[in-house]
Amino acid sequence: MxxxxxxxxxxxxxxxxxxxxxxxxxxxxxxxxxxxxxxxxxxxxxxxxxxxxxxxxxxxxxxxxxxxxxxxxxxxxxxxxxxxxxxxxxxxxxxxxxxxxxxxxxxxxxxxxxxxxxxxxxxxxxxxxxxxxxxxxxxxxxxxxxxxxxxxxxxxxxxxxxxxxxxxxxxxxxxxxxxxxxxxxxxxxxxxxxxxxxxxxxxxxxxxxxxxxxxxxxxxxxxxxxxVDPLTGILNRRAFERGAVELLKGSRADRETLSLLLIDIDHFKLVNDQFGHLAGDLVLRIFADAVGDELRKMDLFGRFGGEEFVVLLRGADLDDALQVAEKLRVRISRLAVPWQDVLIRLTVSIGVAAAQERATTLFDLIGRADRGLYSAKGSGRNRVVIAARS
Known part of the structure; x- marks a missing residue:
């Protein structure tokens, strides 16, 4: 050949x-x-x-x-x-x-x-x-x-x-x-x-x-x-907890202060009962967008369940967290969600806790913030309460 x-x-x-x-x-x-x-x-x-x-x-x-x-x-x-x-x-x-x-x-x-x-x-x-x-x-x-x-x-x-x-x-x-x-x-x-x-x-x-x-x-x-939570587009509870645990581990090594906000939309059940679940879904999406706009990229923001949301602030002590929480409360109180021919008004109650000790765990941090949230709701809602230590 x-x-x-x-x-x-x-x-x-x-x-x-x-x-x-x-x-x-x-x-x-x-x-x-x-x-x-x-x-x-x-x-x-x-x-x-x-x-x-x-x-x-x-x-x-x-x-x-x-x-x-x-x-x-x-x-x-x-x-x-x-x-x-x-x-x-x-x-x-x-x-x-x-x-x-x-x-x-x-x-x-x-x-x-x-x-x-x-x-x-x-x-x-x-x-x-x-x-x-x-x-x-x-x-x-x-x-x-x-x-x-x-x-x-x-x-x-x-x-x-x-x-x-x-x-x-x-x-x-x-x-x-x-x-x-x-x-x-x-x-x-x-x-x-x-x-x-x-x-x-x-x-x-x-x-x-x-x-x-x-x-x-x-x-x-x-x-x-x-x-990701499919409704709001933010972290779901499992992803938030996983990320928060990693940040807490890193904060102990780097001596970084972390603070947690537990946020609950006041009387959210009434929104669903009065306007329907589609209106409730819209409220949750707009609420999540509004909160996300006020946070930094390095902060963690997730949906904890239902109308409860959680934020982990990096490099924030208790005073910093209190300022952020109050800013969020005011922002949400001015929010008006358009639905058909009405505007749905919202308020939130927020519990605040800071991880200032090396032994602080996520369970402890959420527990203290939850006590602050419970106190905020029990004292009239639409307010920020710093968690009392047990």
Missing amino acids: SETRLMRLDSFTLVVVLGTICVLTGSGFGIGWWRYRTEPALGHATTAFGLTALGCFLYLARGRIPDLLTIDIANAALFAALAIGWNAIRAQNGRQCLVWPLVLSCGLWLALCRFPPFYADTTLRTAAASLLIAGLSLGCLFEFMRLKNGARPIRMLLLVACAGNAAGFLLRGIYSLLAWYSGGSIADNIWVSLALLGALIFICALVLGSLWLWQERVFGQLQHEVE
């Missing part, structure tokens, strides 16, 4: 492997998209891998079907796949999709294919296709560099693979242009196999990286569902 025939066989095999991987991966992402329709990145990835597979298999059919399909459409499908893959990364980053990479790359290619001198010159077509792929790969590289999530090794894998793919096709494009300018040809050249091998490595890295990023995203969503 000659070297030329061996190289053609290698190229054919690489394209078959590349197309098969894209079919399998696209099918997997398609199943995921069918289950999670709200995730645009999955839809983009499904389309991108599907178009790549289409381009590969059309290329393999060259000589048996019209050149319009194996040259024009096959390459346009590959450009569209990269442009849509670019948007898949943007969607993963929470950014809007870009239409111009798809329109520009496919439109330019199809327009060039309408010129007979260009269409008849394999070397010139190779140069144009390689440079377009390199440009789109650089766009993907730029988006990977802006990626917000993902473990560092995965991001590095994606960056290296994308940069390698862009560099490989850029060199291939430049080499093809030089060959065209000098009147030579790149047919049956090792650059063909190298470019396909680079694309195969890029696709494999993209598959692994995409699956890892999707796994992280799903895990993050599940963790969010486990830790």
